[in-house]
Amino acid sequence: MAVQKHLAVVGAGIVGLGIAWEAARRGHRVTVIDPAPGSGATFAAAGMLAPVSELYYQEEQLLALTLESARRYPDFLQGLGSTGHQTAGTLVAAFDAADRLALEDLRQAQLAQGLRVEQLTSREARRLEPALSPALSGAFLAPDDHQIDPRALSAALLDALAGAGAGIVRRRAAALARSGTGEVTGVVLDDGTRIAADETVMANGLGTALLDGLPASLRLPLRPVYGDILRLRVPQALRPLVRLTVRGLVRGLPVYVVPREDGTVVIGATSREDGADAPSAGGVYQLLRDAQALVPAVAELQLEETTCRARPGTPDNAPLLGRVAESEGDVPGLLVATGFFRHGVLLAPAAARVCADLAEGLPVPAELLQFRPDRFSTSMEGSQR
Incomplete structure (x- = not known):
């Protein structure tokens, strides 16, 4: 197993909870930060795991990602309680x-x-x-299109994370903590508390773009x-x-x-x-x-x-997922998982895998890395890395 790390996951919707769950299952220490877990888009979502019928929206560029995520769902649900998962089609x-x-x-x-x-x-x-x-x-x-109850899933993920010893901090993240060399070293909460982490995952939806301390060149058009x-x-x-x-x-x-x-x-x-x-x-x-x-x-x-x-939502209706680049390369310690639009519940297992693999320094298949969070930034325009 990779060396144990501490991941601070900002945002406790299905995506953030899924990333935290995957990291915890791999033996990492996890802290989830959200003032009201499961109360955002997750609370309203219908929970359709439907890469086939979702093709109605003509977003073929997402198909490989949605199919991979749907395929991973049975494993993703292992160890969880009742989630309302139904496979009737x-x-x-x-x-x-x-x-x-x-x-x-x-x-x-x-x-x-x-x-x-x-x-x-x-x-x-x-x-x-x-x-x-x-x-x-x-x-x-x-x-092959299934469905799940997002409210039941978020409750099951919170229970499983608590059972795995993860911390749930019910505060708002106000800023990224950064070292003098630019490395992200955790987050600062709205009450001034600092939470140190080896990797910080921004998975708080629209709030991601509002966080202080983001790289100056990063454009998150949410x-x-x-x-x-x-x-x-x-x-x-x-x-x-x-x-x-x-x-x-x-x-x-x-x-x-x-x-x-x-x-x-x-x-x-x-x-x-x-x-x-x-x-x-x-x-x-x-x-x-x-x-x-x-x-x-x-x-x-x-x-x-x-x-x-x-x-x-994003300009191309695809997520912002992965590491962030600055002029000298990727920003150490920072991962972004937002912009999932209508696909947040469906794409949770894929986002969890991408973030956990990147945190561990593992190779990630190209089809899962094509939606870098910095693809709309000035330094990345015209070149997809």
Whole structure:
């Protein structure tokens, strides 16, 4: 095993907790720093582990990373308690003829990438999920797409980290601590406390760019992308409403219905950049309208919760992941893992592997290193290292 190090992980969403968990499992000492663990984007996330159906967003540059991360999920969950992990697959449905054509284009793109999808007639789709609307125009099945409950996962990770002796510091990190030679030596908390560390991992989403002490040349162009999420309870007489995760296009707009083991479903898919950090009335209306178009019985569910959280987006919608370079090379002691946008839960195992391997000085496959956090910095423009 590598020499034991102390990792300070700033941010306790799924990504930060996942990095801490991987490091702890490898025998390293870990301190996680976050004033409210699991309360950010993780709290709102639907938890779809869906590299196949996520190809809808035409982010092919992420496919190798998302597939690798999905493949690593079973190992990532070893040693954890209940996480709500379900492997039933995802059914993707089209509402009208135009939606059916868009889904067929998606299916062809998936097949071209060698992904496993099964075309279904509307009748076959309703045989799998009887609650689906008879008006749907077509569907396909992505059997390898899974889902997990991010709230249960974050709780399980916190419990496992506590059991492994990790420290959980419920304070805000205010600045990086740096030596006279520029090496990052830990973090300074908002109360002035210093936490020394061999490696400091910045995994606190939008807050990463706001931390004092970052390298002067580093540009982290993060933007808040808000999403409205609904949680509804299914009456006993209607359970299970759906067994598979149901994703669909309704008049060109995406929507999903994700079943939970506790008898609730999660509905979402809105994406807006209007700066409003509260649920949007229009977004809630759109989600309920379009979810009912796919699954009419949604109208009979009990609305329990509306949530809105900001996800950290980047100009190319890909994460900022890895070490940071300055003019003389990588900044010692500093790792960045942010900008995961809608893929934070899915990419947690990949981010954990990259950060743990880099901390140990191990080689990392090129496909996992193509999203360096400094790729938008002036010194890195035009040259991807």
